Amino acid sequence: MAKKSLIQREKKRQKLEQKYHLIRRSSKKKIKSKVSPLSLSEKTKMQEKLQSLPRNSAPTRLHRRCFLTGRPRANYRDFGLSGHILREMVYACLLPGATRSSW
Known part of the structure; x- marks a missing residue:
């Protein structure tokens, strides 16, 4: 049996991932969009917005x-x-x- 604190931490990560999923997806889509080329300053702003999200909201942190x-x-x-x-x-x-x- 795993420690309950680790299980609760994983549940917290899942909630954060669901909460920020749309924000993360939309900002990544805007950064990668080739239809409307963003200027360098706009792209860095979008990357900063993406980096300002909590680390545990990233889907790669889920296990x-x-x-x-x-x-x-x-x-x-x-x-x-x-x-x-x-x-x-x-x-x-x-x-x-x-x-x-x-x-």
């Missing part, structure tokens, strides 16, 4: 965690579970369609 334990590593995207918990659930026949490997 997937296990739905049950909060483990940050070995997560399966399809299930939202870590490999350890996924294996236990397959052995307990709690995941339909998943089979145990045996050789």
Whole structure:
């Protein structure tokens, strides 16, 4: 089980990312737009606006965690579970369609 403080920090990052998503996307789109070439000063203003946003609002700072334990590593995207918990659930026949490997 992950520390609760780390899980809460991740939830806070998710809220910040959702809050600033539109602002971040629109400012990036204006910087990269080739239709209306911005002057250098306008472009730097847009970059400063982008940099003034909180760091934790960037989507690259988000990290997937296990739905049950909060483990940050070995997560399966399809299930939202870590490999350890996924294996236990397959052995307990709690995941339909998943089979145990045996050789």
